[in-house]
Amino acid sequence: MIFLKPGKINTSFPLKRGFTAFFAVLLIVSCTQNNVKQDNSLKKYFEENQLTGSFALLNNGTGDFTVYNLARYRDSAYLPASTFKIVNSLIGLQTGIISSDSMVIPWDGVQRPVPEWNKDLNMYQAFRVSAVPYYQEVARRTGSEKMQYWLDSLHYGAGKKDTLFKIHSAIDTFWLDNTLKITPDENLGLVKKLYFNELPFFKLYQEKVKHAMLFEDNANYKLAYKTGWGATEKQHALGWIVGWIEENRHPYFFVLNVESADPHYDMSTVRLKMLKDILKQLGFFEGKM
Structure with a gap:
């Protein structure tokens, strides 16, 4: 199994293309079967929602993994959908395309099925309501050359073939169109690097994205995440939720990846409910972990 591990990198300047290979080495580390627990008791949460998929949780303190459907977690790649907003935000901030997380992009006047998108939004708001139009405009302003540079620097979407x-x-x-695909393993590794400010972006910008990801913060825990919802090449509904839960200042990183053959399956609430059900079974939300 592979995942991203903490490492010291200089975030005060953009990575050179020649540095990409070295950075990629920092991203990959082997994980023996001794610290991997395949927990098939989690299967019930997928079955009761008529979904296939995988779940993984990394205990940062011990390196222990709890995994359901290890093969899918490690070996299968899917469009990142709106989890890409993590990367899009970081690139936008680093390049100045997004001047700050309060930068507003005016609504284009097109009525869309998500009411929260049909108004002027700043980055923080757009991230939290997962506004696709905002981030499409960010990508257009960034352009292919700059976007490609940063995807190369992150080795994003390279997968096990390292291409x-x-x-x-x-x-x-x-x-969104299935040309870019990532594994659940890669997605978990990305947020782990983000948590420790170890991606090749200024620390301030990583903190801004982490702030946007933090949805629950109370005396017992902090829960930060980004969701995603898209359609596979087979027109299956695909859902993501990736992030971390922190208790007693100790982070655990998670990724949930779910799929339904029904293209109209509503992923909007099921992802978070499944995540919380699983985390509750594993002992979270009481401040005891």
């Missing part, structure tokens, strides 16, 4: 992804579809849809 750099090249943007070959529209700049404002490539993370």
Whole structure:
């Protein structure tokens, strides 16, 4: 199994292309079967929602993994959908396309099925309501060359074959149209690096994105995440939720990846409910972990 581990990198300047290979080495570390627990008791949460998928939880303190459906977690790649907003936000901030998380992009006047999108939004708001139009405009302003540079620097979408992804579809849809794919393992590794401010972006910008991801903060725990919802090449509904839960200042990183053959399956609430049900079974939310 592979995942991203903490490492010291200089975030005060953009990575050189020649540095990409070295950075990629920092991203990958082997994980023996001794610290992997395959928990098939979690299968019930997928079955009761008529979904297939995988779940993984990394205990940062011990390196222990709890995994359901290890093969899917490690080996299968899917469009990132709106989890790409993590990367899109970081690139936008680093390049100055997004001047701050309060930068407003005016609504284009097109009525869309999500009411929260039909108004002027700043980055923080757009991230939290997962406003696709806002981030499509960010991608258009960024352009293919800058976007490609940062995807190369992150080794984003390279997968196990270690082949750099090249943007070959529209700049404002490539993370939605199945040309870009990532594994659940890669998605978990990304947020782990983000948590420790170890991605190649200024610390301030990583903190801004983490702030946007923090949805629950109370005396017992902090829960930060980003959701995603899209359609696979087979037109199956695909859902993501990736992030971390922190108790007693100790982070645990998670990724949930779910799929339904029904293209009209509503992923809007099921992802978070499944995540919380699983985390509750594993002992979270009481401040005791």
